[in-house]
Every structure is written in C-alpha cells, then in structure tokens.
Amino acid sequence: MSTNIKIAIAESSAIIRCGLETLLKRLPGFRIQISEITAADSLTEGLRIYKPDILIMNPSIPGNFNLQHLKDECGCPDMRCFALLYNVSDPLLLRPYDDQISVYDSPDELKQKLERLNAEEVSSEEGESDDQQTLSSREKEIVVCVVKGMTNREIADRLYLSTHTVITHRRNIARKLQVHSASGLTVYAIVNKLIELKDLNG
Amino acid sequence: MYKNGKYRETDKMSDLICENYPMVLVMSRFGIALGFGEKNIGEVCRQNGVDPCTFLTVVNFLTEEVSEPVTNIDKCLSIEALIAYLHKAHAYFLDFRLPHIRRKLTDAIAGCPKDVAFVITKFFDDYATEVNKHMLYEEKTVFPYVRGLLKGVRDPKYNITIFRKHHDQIEMKIIELKNILIKYYPGPGNNLLNSVLFDIFATEQDLSSHNHVEDFLFVPAILALEKTIQ
Numbered sequence: 001m002s003t004n005i006k007i008a009i010a011e012s013s014a015i016i017r018c019g020l021e022t023l024l025k026r027l028p029g030f031r032i033q034i035s036e037i038t039a040a041d042s043l044t045e046g047l048r049i050y051k052p053d054i055l056i057m058n059p060s061i062p063g064n065f066n067l068q069h070l071k072d073e074c075g076c077p078d079m080r081c082f083a084l085l086y087n088v089s090d091p092l093l094l095r096p097y098d099d100q101i102s103v104y105d106s107p108d109e110l111k112q113k114l115e116r117l118n119a120e121e122v123s124s125e126e127g128e129s130d131d132q133q134t135l136s137s138r139e140k141e142i143v144v145c146v147v148k149g150m151t152n153r154e155i156a157d158r159l160y161l162s163t164h165t166v167i168t169h170r171r172n173i174a175r176k177l178q179v180h181s182a183s184g185l186t187v188y189a190i191v192n193k194l195i196e197l198k199d200l201n202g
Numbered sequence: 203m204y205k206n207g208k209y210r211e212t213d214k215m216s217d218l219i220c221e222n223y224p225m226v227l228v229m230s231r232f233g234i235a236l237g238f239g240e241k242n243i244g245e246v247c248r249q250n251g252v253d254p255c256t257f258l259t260v261v262n263f264l265t266e267e268v269s270e271p272v273t274n275i276d277k278c279l280s281i282e283a284l285i286a287y288l289h290k291a292h293a294y295f296l297d298f299r300l301p302h303i304r305r306k307l308t309d310a311i312a313g314c315p316k317d318v319a320f321v322i323t324k325f326f327d328d329y330a331t332e333v334n335k336h337m338l339y340e341e342k343t344v345f346p347y348v349r350g351l352l353k354g355v356r357d358p359k360y361n362i363t364i365f366r367k368h369h370d371q372i373e374m375k376i377i378e379l380k381n382i383l384i385k386y387y388p389g390p391g392n393n394l395l396n397s398v399l400f401d402i403f404a405t406e407q408d409l410s411s412h413n414h415v416e417d418f419l420f421v422p423a424i425l426a427l428e429k430t431i432q
Binding site for chain 1: 317318320324325381386387
C-alpha cells in the first residue's frame with residue numbers, strides 16, 4: 001500500500017530542489033506531494049499554508065530561526081525535519097533535526113530514511129506496529145454498520161464500545177483499505193461478502 | 203517524463219503535442235483542432251482566435267509541473283480566455299469523460315456478480331454527482347463573480363478566497379474507485395476492464411492538473427484582479 005506523504009523542500013538551489021523532487025517522486029511505495037520553498041522569507045508562510053508531514057531543509061538557508069519556533073508558528077507541531085546537507089556540518093546545528101539527508105545519498109538510502117521516520121510516526125500514533133492490511137473481525141463488524149448507514153453513536157451502542165473507539169477503528173479501516181467514503185466501503189463489503197445488497201437501507 | 207522547458211510562440215505546435223501528449227487536451231479545450239501542419243504555436247493560436255499568451259501560460263504552467271501559486275503572472279494573460287478554457291474543461295469531464303468511462307465500466311463488469319456490479323456502478327454515479335456539484339459551483343458562482351470583476355463590479359458578499367478555502371481535491375475519490383477495482387475486483391480479468399483502469403488513471407491525472415490550474419494560476423490571477431478594484 002502506498003503511503004501518502006506531504007513534503008516541503010526548503011532549499012535555494014533550483015537544481016538541488018528539482019533533483020530531490022524527482023528522486024522522491026520515483027520512490028516506490030510512497031505517494032509523495034511536494035511543495036517547494038525557495039527562500040527563508042517565505043518559509044513560515046509556506047509551511048502554514050501547506051502543512052507538510054516532513055520538511056527537508058538546508059540548514060544554511062539564509063535566515064535566523066529556531067526549528068521549534070518554526071513548528072509552533074506555522075501550526076505543524078508534528079512536522080518531522082530532515083537537514084539537507086552538501087558537506088560536513090556542525091553537529092550542534094543539526095541537533096534539532098530528526099535526521100539528515102546528504103546530497104550524495106542513494107535513492108535506496110533516501111527511501112530507508114523516509115520509511116524509518118514514517119514507521120516511528122505510525123507506531124507512536126497507533127501504539128502498536130501492525131503491518132497487516134487485512135481487517136480484524138471487529139473492524140469488519142464496524143464496516144457492516146457503517147455501510148448500513150449507522151452513526152458512530154449507534155455503532156458504539158450496538159457493539160458496546162465507546163464512540164472514541166469506534167472512531168479509532170474507522171480511522172484504522174480507512175488507513176488499511178485506503179477507502180474513506182461510505183459508498184467505497186459498501187463496494188468493499190459487497191465484494192467481500194460481508195453483507196448482502198438486500199440488507200442495505202435505501 | 204516529459205520535456206519541460208518553456209515553450210514559446212515560435213515553437214512548432216506539433217513538437218509541443220508530441221513532447222507532452224496531455225497538451226492535446228489543453229489544445230482542444232482552447233478550441234484548436236488537430237491538422238495544423240507545420241505551423242508554430244503563435245500562428246495556430248491566432249488562426250483559431252485564441253490568445254497565444256493565455257495558451258502558453260497554461261501550457262508552461264502544466265509542463266513545468268508548478269506546485270505553488272504563481273506569483274509573477276504575465277500581464278498579457280486574458281482572464282476571459284482562462285475562464286473559457288476552464289469552462290470547456292468542465293464540459294469535457296461532465297459531458298464526455300465521465301459518461302464515457304461509465305459506459306465502458308458497465309460493459310467491463312457485466313460478467314461479475316449482479317450485486318457487485320450494482321454497487322460499483324452506484325459508487326461511480328455518486329462520484330459523478332459529486333464532480334458535477336463541484337464544477338457547477340464554479341460555473342454558477344465563481345465564474346459569474348469573476349465576470350463581474352472584469353466589468354469593474356465587485357460583489358461585496360463574495361471573494362475568491364472563499365473559493366480557495368473550499369476548493370477540495372476532486373480526484374481523491376476516483377483514486378478510491380481505482381483502489382477498489384485493483385484490490386477487490388472479483389471477476390475474471392479482461393482487456394476492457396484494464397482499459398477502463400487506464401482511463402481512470404489518466405482522468406485522475408487530468409482532474410488533478412485541472413485543479414492545479416484553478417488553485418495555482420486562476421486563483422492568484424483573480425486575487426491580483428481583486429486588488430485593482432478595491
């Protein structure tokens with residue numbers, strides 16, 4: 001399943017930006033959207049509008065800023081940051097970054113670094129590392145309820161769960177199947193024989 | 203994948219189309235037909251009554267895969283021509299592309315269980331309705347507002363920022379349909395279904411670049427226009 005990632009590249013060289021963008025877009029297993037930031041003065045505004053998951057930034061991009069400040073100011077507290085390096089840099093300068101990318105990294109190295117960062121995010125969010133994409137029987141029950149047009153409240157009552165748990169399940173279902181809409185889930189449910197057409201309302 | 207240097211009026215139209223075949227759609231949305239021989243872009247445009255500057259702005263915007271709002275919009279860009287282009291693109295999606303995919307899809311899934319065919323068709327119809335609503339809003343609300351601006355009249359109750367904030371990615375749901383067909387389609391494989399899948403891939407790309415033109419070229423142009431009529 002390909003993972004959606006929004007990446008902002010803050011780098012003043014057009015050659016480096018385009019090169020990195022081309023490599024990133026070619027990586028298998030990711031669906032990457034890129035926004036380019038060409039100068040320090042458009043950094044905060046660019047991030048505030050685009051809200052990327054990951055920022056890849058040349059630490060020597062002119063301008064004096066603090067990474068934590070930047071995250072607060074642009075309203076993306078969970079944004080991960082890669083330092084984009086041309087050559088050896090002061091480790092002190094690099095400490096606030098989650099990881100580094102060198103302009104000499106191979107596409108494989110780039111992919112591994114993205115996967116590593118992404119895996120951390122998923123496991124910290126879900127509290128478990130599940131790489132299986134099939135639905136659990138509980139999740140299948142919830143799909144059936146959603147397809148029948150029940151609200152989260154009604155599903156919670158029917159299955160003796162809290163609405164919060166129902167919402168978490170629904171988020172996991174959407175992530176596993178890459179299907180978000182109720183009509184998409186209906187197709188999934190019919191194709192996988194979780195439900196029959198005559199059980200549907202309307 | 204495609205060449206992406208800036209195209210100029212003096213480049214041959216046939217080179218543009220051969221190097222970037224999706225531009226055949228752009229050309230036809232500007233009302234230019236095939237069969238233009240050896241003529242260059244400027245000549246073909248003028249012969250068809252198309253503003254070459256607007257045509258080239260859209261072409262260069264798409265071939266350069268611009269992914270941020272355009273800040274230095276060429277003064278010669280004609281907003282009327284751009285609206286006419288967007289309007290033709292809407293007509294293409296609603297009157298040709300989606301009905302065409304629907305016909306092919308229905309034929310392609312005729313062999314699978316009836317209930318599956320039913321929900322897949324229903325999913326598609328729901329999607330088409332959504333696209334319709336999305337584009338109708340632009341036709342009924344956004345374009346008339348902009349045509350007013352062009353006449354120097356500013357509707358105090360509306361501005362282009364309202365549109366920018368509510369403009370959703372209409373291609374996301376067709377990605378869902380593609381995922382469902384690829385991962386869960388229960389019938390035997392067939393050439394027609396593969397062909398529908400190719401159409402869906404192409405339409406997803408086409409819708410996404412259409413939205414890009416609206417978000418990153420049309421909206422900034424209107425923002426600039428609004429500033430002149432404060």
